[in-house]
Amino acid sequence: MTQQPTMGDWDLSAFWPEFEAEVQGHLETLEEGLLTLKDTPEPGPVLQELFRAAHTIKGAARMMGLEEMATTAAQAEELLRALHTDEQPITPELINQLLQLTDQMRQALTAHRPDATEASPPPPQGTPSSSPISTPATVMDRDTIQKADVLTVRAEQVNHLTALSRYLHVQHMRLLTTCAQSQTLLSTDRSKPSSGDGVAPEQWYREVRDILADMTITLQQLEGEVLNLRLVPFHLLRTTILRTVHEAAHALGKRVRCTIEGEDTLIDRDLLGPLQDVLTHLLRNAVDHGIEPPEERHRLGKPEDGHIVVSARLEHIEVQIQVKDDGRGIDHQRVLEKAVAQGLVSPADASRLSPDQILRLLFHPGLSTRQEVTMYSGHGVGLDVVATTVRRLGGTVDIQSTPQQGTTITLRLPLNLSLAQVLLLKVGPWSLGVLRSHVVGVLRTDQVHVLTGDDHPYLRWQEAVIPLLSLHRWYPTHEPGQHVLIVRSRRGLIALTDGRVTDMLTLALYPLPPLLAGAPGVQAAAILGDGSVTFVLDIDTLLETPTAQVAVTAGGTPESTLTTRPAPHVLVVDDVFLTRELLRSVLTAAGYRVTAVASGEEALHTLEHTEQVDVILTDVRMPGMDGITLTRRVKSHPRWQHIPVVILSADADPSTIQAGLEAGASAYLTKQDFQQGTLLETIERVL
Numbered sequence: 001m002t003q004q005p006t007m008g009d010w011d012l013s014a015f016w017p018e019f020e021a022e023v024q025g026h027l028e029t030l031e032e033g034l035l036t037l038k039d040t041p042e043p044g045p046v047l048q049e050l051f052r053a054a055h056t057i058k059g060a061a062r063m064m065g066l067e068e069m070a071t072t073a074a075q076a077e078e079l080l081r082a083l084h085t086d087e088q089p090i091t092p093e094l095i096n097q098l099l100q101l102t103d104q105m106r107q108a109l110t111a112h113r114p115d116a117t118e119a120s121p122p123p124p125q126g127t128p129s130s131s132p133i134s135t136p137a138t139v140m141d142r143d144t145i146q147k148a149d150v151l152t153v154r155a156e157q158v159n160h161l162t163a164l165s166r167y168l169h170v171q172h173m174r175l176l177t178t179c180a181q182s183q184t185l186l187s188t189d190r191s192k193p194s195s196g197d198g199v200a201p202e203q204w205y206r207e208v209r210d211i212l213a214d215m216t217i218t219l220q221q222l223e224g225e226v227l228n229l230r231l232v233p234f235h236l237l238r239t240t241i242l243r244t245v246h247e248a249a250h251a252l253g254k255r256v257r258c259t260i261e262g263e264d265t266l267i268d269r270d271l272l273g274p275l276q277d278v279l280t281h282l283l284r285n286a287v288d289h290g291i292e293p294p295e296e297r298h299r300l301g302k303p304e305d306g307h308i309v310v311s312a313r314l315e316h317i318e319v320q321i322q323v324k325d326d327g328r329g330i331d332h333q334r335v336l337e338k339a340v341a342q343g344l345v346s347p348a349d350a351s352r353l354s355p356d357q358i359l360r361l362l363f364h365p366g367l368s369t370r371q372e373v374t375m376y377s378g379h380g381v382g383l384d385v386v387a388t389t390v391r392r393l394g395g396t397v398d399i400q401s402t403p404q405q406g407t408t409i410t411l412r413l414p415l416n417l418s419l420a421q422v423l424l425l426k427v428g429p430w431s432l433g434v435l436r437s438h439v440v441g442v443l444r445t446d447q448v449h450v451l452t453g454d455d456h457p458y459l460r461w462q463e464a465v466i467p468l469l470s471l472h473r474w475y476p477t478h479e480p481g482q483h484v485l486i487v488r489s490r491r492g493l494i495a496l497t498d499g500r501v502t503d504m505l506t507l508a509l510y511p512l513p514p515l516l517a518g519a520p521g522v523q524a525a526a527i528l529g530d531g532s533v534t535f536v537l538d539i540d541t542l543l544e545t546p547t548a549q550v551a552v553t554a555g556g557t558p559e560s561t562l563t564t565r566p567a568p569h570v571l572v573v574d575d576v577f578l579t580r581e582l583l584r585s586v587l588t589a590a591g592y593r594v595t596a597v598a599s600g601e602e603a604l605h606t607l608e609h610t611e612q613v614d615v616i617l618t619d620v621r622m623p624g625m626d627g628i629t630l631t632r633r634v635k636s637h638p639r640w641q642h643i644p645v646v647i648l649s650a651d652a653d654p655s656t657i658q659a660g661l662e663a664g665a666s667a668y669l670t671k672q673d674f675q676q677g678t679l680l681e682t683i684e685r686v687l
Contacts, residue, residue, distance in 0.1 A: 428477025600625025
């Protein structure tokens with residue numbers, strides 16, 4: 001009789017991918033089910049599903065010869081059986097025990113992976129990890145995040161990207177041909193009429209303009225498709241969020257339920273890792289600092305179970321993530337006392353800080369209001385690490401807190417990490433950039449009056465008195481600036497003057513070369529359309545340089561008053577929604593008030609019912625009344641004829657340009673002029 005082969009005779013590594021995928025799925029089912037079990041009204045069906053997951057893992061592990069994993073799964077199976085038959089009550093301690101068994105199975109899976117290299121064992125329970133944010137308790141599982149590194153691309157996406165790439169290649173060839181023709185054209189005597197294959201300058205210009213317009217559209221579509229491939233749902237962080245809250249509450253003897261909103265919100269996959277660390281820190285803070293013990297909440301008339309809400313939603317080109325708790329809130333006086341004791345603010349300045357300025361002190365390194373050191377607090381690792389991480393990602397962080405009602409921390413992060421909106425400015429010969437997300441407002445220098453107090457200049461902006469610094473401190477030049485930038489920093493709001501805003505562009509950011517890495521005040525570089533390089537400023541590190549010499553906050557309210565003239569009002573007229581919103585964004589960032597309408601008729605109605613319009617920016621080709629007719633109507637009206645009109649159109653035909661100027665337009669810009677950054681300069685000139 002032929003001897004039958006045993007499992008030891010098979011090369012089981014060939015079956016590993018299917019085994020690993022199956023076990024990972026069951027482990028995720030176990031972990032998420034356990035974390036939501038205590039809040040499930042009818043736990044029976046959930047327990048049955050969890051029991052099946054553990055049973056399946058046990059059988060699969062034995063088939064693969066992983067007896068250690070099978071034994072662990074069997075232990076989990078028995079505990080779940082006891083819960084399902086009501087032999088054991090559902091308690092936080094039992095859920096924690098099952099979660100630890102789940103972790104052991106996951107570690108065994110990783111250790112026995114065929115391509116696994118010998119690695120150091122994970123730190124034991126309660127040992128702080130090396131990460132400055134992930135300090136105490138259990139090392140969080142990253143398998144879910146690692147899965148996001150595997151792209152799932154649909155066939156139609158591949159076909160679409162291929163078509164866009166092919167079309168862009170054809171456009172590139174057309175541009176090369178046209179440039180070669182231009183070289184021939186420039187080498188001929190322009191005083192002689194062109195002959196043969198010679199190309200007239202006007203024809204060459206139109207060819208280049210049309211090709212660039214086509215390439216712009218194709219590039220935007222290509223960038224959109226690539227961004228879609230990079231986006232993943234916020235749901236991938238669900239287990240991390242629930243696990244962090246559960247473990248912190250269990251370790252600290254508190255009762256906390258967690259709600260997640262906006263799980264379908266899409267975020268850049270490169271945000272997953274940093275966000276896991278940031279949210280882990282914020283959630284532990286919320287449980288430890290914010291949520292009161294059950295007996296204290298009962299005494300205050302609150303539900304004994306604390307509540308933490310984590311929400312994510314998309315706002316234009318940013319993702320807003322909030323962590324909100326209903327705990328005790330932040331003791332503003334305690335923060336102030338700690339800040340004074342650590343020398344972060346003088347006693348004189350402390351007495352004049354607003355509640356918002358006091359809360360922003362928490363973003364300074366080492367500031368903690370806790371006296372005792374626990375696994376979760378007192379290590380000197382505070383919100384400054386969160387703020388630094390978020391700002392390096394091009395985002396911002398804000399904090400609001402009401403005593404006895406709770407604390408809300410809001411993160412605003414870019415949707416696309418590969419591209420960023422950058423406000424460009426000139427400081428003498430230097431070309432610099434500031435991330436749009438860090439800019440709160442832009443004022444013209446002739447709109448503000450500088451105040452002097454405590455040997456520092458200040459200005460008042462929206463009822464706040466904020467320090468004023470000249471960019472000439474870092475970039476000396478004799479050229480005066482035209483704008484004041486109000487920017488967010490770790491220190492609060494700061495006003496930067498002596499720069500001239502030239503444009504706002506979406507740019508691809510590049511890390512600094514090794515020679516410049518660590519340069520103070522610079523976080524990235526970008527290449528502009530003309531091939532020049534601009535450096536994107538890191539406001540926080542800029543203010544840390546010895547050159548800054550700026551107080552943490554305004555050192556009091558000066559007695560003198562500040563009068564600010566209202567920002568000029570721009571009426572934008574364009575029938576294309578995306579164009580209107582882009583113009584609104586650019587002009588608002590440059591400090592203008594903007595009203596945007598979709599037709600010439602709406603523009604006239606706005607002029608009739610608006611007290612002041614300082615400049616009109618209009619398209620030409622629109623349904624109904626076109627931009628040239630609108631210009632004639634404005635210039636023939638006795639009440640409006642003084643308002644300058646700037647035409648911005650894709651129509652670069654010389655006859656159309658002449659018609660617009662003859663109708664009374666102060667300037668005629670093409671969309672290419674807009675991309676080259678001349679719009680803001682033109683509006684400044686005609687005002």
